[in-house]
Amino acid sequence: MNDPASLRKDRAFLERVMEHMMLVRKFEDAVFALFKEGKIHGTTHLCVGEEATGVGSVFALKPRDCVLSTHRGHGQVLAKGASVKDMMAEMLGREAGTNRGRGGSMHMADIGVNALGVGGVIGAGCPIACGVALSFKLRGEKDRVAAVFFGDGSSNEGAVHEAMNLAAAWRLPLLFICTNNGYGMSTPLERAVNDTDLTKRAYPYGIRSAEVDGNDVLAVYAAVGAARAYMVEEGKPAFIVEHTYRTSGHSKSDGNRYRSAEEIAYWRSENPVARFAKVMLDSGFSEADIEAIDERAAATIAEATAYAEACPYPAASPRELEAETYSD
Ligand SMILES: Cc1ncc(C[n+]2csc(CCOP(=O)(O)OP(=O)(O)O)c2C)c(N)n1
Numbered sequence: 001m002n003d004p005a006s007l008r009k010d011r012a013f014l015e016r017v018m019e020h021m022m023l024v025r026k027f028e029d030a031v032f033a034l035f036k037e038g039k040i041h042g043t044t045h046l047c048v049g050e051e052a053t054g055v056g057s058v059f060a061l062k063p064r065d066c067v068l069s070t071h072r073g074h075g076q077v078l079a080k081g082a083s084v085k086d087m088m089a090e091m092l093g094r095e096a097g098t099n100r101g102r103g104g105s106m107h108m109a110d111i112g113v114n115a116l117g118v119g120g121v122i123g124a125g126c127p128i129a130c131g132v133a134l135s136f137k138l139r140g141e142k143d144r145v146a147a148v149f150f151g152d153g154s155s156n157e158g159a160v161h162e163a164m165n166l167a168a169a170w171r172l173p174l175l176f177i178c179t180n181n182g183y184g185m186s187t188p189l190e191r192a193v194n195d196t197d198l199t200k201r202a203y204p205y206g207i208r209s210a211e212v213d214g215n216d217v218l219a220v221y222a223a224v225g226a227a228r229a230y231m232v233e234e235g236k237p238a239f240i241v242e243h244t245y246r247t248s249g250h251s252k253s254d255g256n257r258y259r260s261a262e263e264i265a266y267w268r269s270e271n272p273v274a275r276f277a278k279v280m281l282d283s284g285f286s287e288a289d290i291e292a293i294d295e296r297a298a299a300t301i302a303e304a305t306a307y308a309e310a311c312p313y314p315a316a317s318p319r320e321l322e323a324e325t326y327s328d
């Protein structure tokens with residue numbers, strides 16, 4: 001059973017969920033520090049405060065399901081099972097990275113675990129996800145779905161609506177997941193849309209939609225699990241709005257002039273990792289148990305960072321690259 005009450009009794013599962021949320025948080029913190037040290041280039045969008053959306057959603061999918069991520073997608077890729085070491089090497093532009101150091105934060109993908117990629121063009125993952133889901137359907141893969149994440153701001157993109165229309169018309173096993181963190185860059189949702197109930201975005205297409213507290217990881221897991229079961233059973237797409245908040249800035253620099261310090265402080269206290277720690281304590285774990293998971297996650301991230309920093313950069317010359325790629 002995947003309802004929150006039954007899940008609370010599964011100690012191994014709770015531990016795995018906590019460890020992954022901590023890994024996501026610490027991965028993001030480490031990336032932020034490396035940026036400040038000038039060791040990572042380009043830009044990045046951190047998901048601090050949104051750990052439950054990535055971990056809860058992706059954990060409810062099966063290994064063969066495919067996930068397409070937003071520009072704020074490190075947590076989603078990590079939850080799908082990509083190696084933390086490879087992801088960190090990718091952030092640092094090293095040959096050992098998930099994309100051999102050429103993708104970085106906004107193109108992080110690991111095909112081996114069906115994490116098909118983070119994308120810098122908002123909403124653009126949705127039509128691509130239609131293609132992925134269509135391939136499952138055409139190949140007769142009955143128990144396989146695709147899930148595509150996009151943000152509240154991105155829900156206004158034409159590509160999202162075109163994809164919803166196609167997914168509904170072609171009855172694709174595609175789960176649309178909107179991470180509603182209340183802002184698109186510095187614009188609050190209520191200034192970007194006429195109706196802030198984003199579940200209605202799926203109504204015109206006849207797609208079943210639901211919403212969930214996106215900072216409650218077990219609720220997210222249950223909601224996505226139920227949507228997945230519906231999609232497999234009915235052969236139709238589904239839509240979930242996950243309400244959350246990013247306590248990190250929009251991208252690597254953010255003056256936070258569009259929101260108050262009190263608002264951020266409130267959401268820090270409501271962050272999914274702290275909330276889940278309370279659930280674990282209620283479920284029989286001790287403070288020391290949680291501390292041990294935290295230490296394990298910290299060690300994994302420290303090890304991955306040291307490993308990645310020691311990895312070589314890709315060959316700089318295109319000719320060298322060509323020789324490497326085409327020699328047999
Ligand atoms: C097609 C396109 N338009 C504009 C941008 C610039 N941009 C990057 S992130 C972003 C806001 C996205 O907001 P939302 O979908 O709510 O995701 P969040 O950043 O809140 O996770 C915008 C407008 C872009 N990357 N792609």
Ligand SMILES: [Mg+2]
Pocket residue numbers: 151152153179180181182183184185
């Ligand atoms: Mg947003």
